Amino acid sequence: MSAPDASTDPFTLFRAWLAEAETSEPNDPNAMCLATTTADGFPSARMVLLKGLDTRGFVFFTNRESRKGGELLANPRAALLFHWKSLRRQVRVEGVVEQVTEAESDAYYATxxxxxxxxxxxxxxxxxLAGRSELEAALSTAESRFPGEEIPRPPYWGGFRVLPAHFEFWQDMPFRLHDRRLFHAHPGGGWRTETLFP
Known part of the structure; x- marks a missing residue:
């Protein structure tokens, strides 16, 4: 079986674009905007860092009791946006979300x-937070509790994986005649592609 290529496999194309961004972006080429929804249906977005990418999806880590963690646990659907200004490119990803395994969370936390x-x-x-001193006091307490290098992962801290159903690759072109290419996941596997007017 031949390896997937960028024309038929969005993960292959994404890895190629990310590799280019890693050589051109001055800061955090793995930064992505994560969009979730609140309990009353409003969109909620923030920047997070991509910490893992495999054939299933995009992994990031957080306190699962945070606002984004709570929103994802209540409605496990999300959108991601990567924007690489130096390359004049962006990638949009939409899909369902799952928690990564405890072993995956442990492995990343240890790094x-x-x-x-x-x-x-x-x-x-x-x-x-009442003030910065409250956070500093909590950090001091944690340092006293775990004085060495062995610091267990908190039970509420771990990873989420976004499993893409849709990708959109956007490339800036002259006169705003941009290139937009979509990949839609087939339920049985594989991807359907289409292009959009800019």
């Missing part, structure tokens, strides 16, 4: 710097 791991214990993400 984080020590203070980032302690911060996962100290931060009650998305909840009101």
């Amino acid at each position: 984080r710097p020590r203070l980032s791991r302690l911060g996962a214990w100290a931060s009650q993400q998305s909840r009101p």
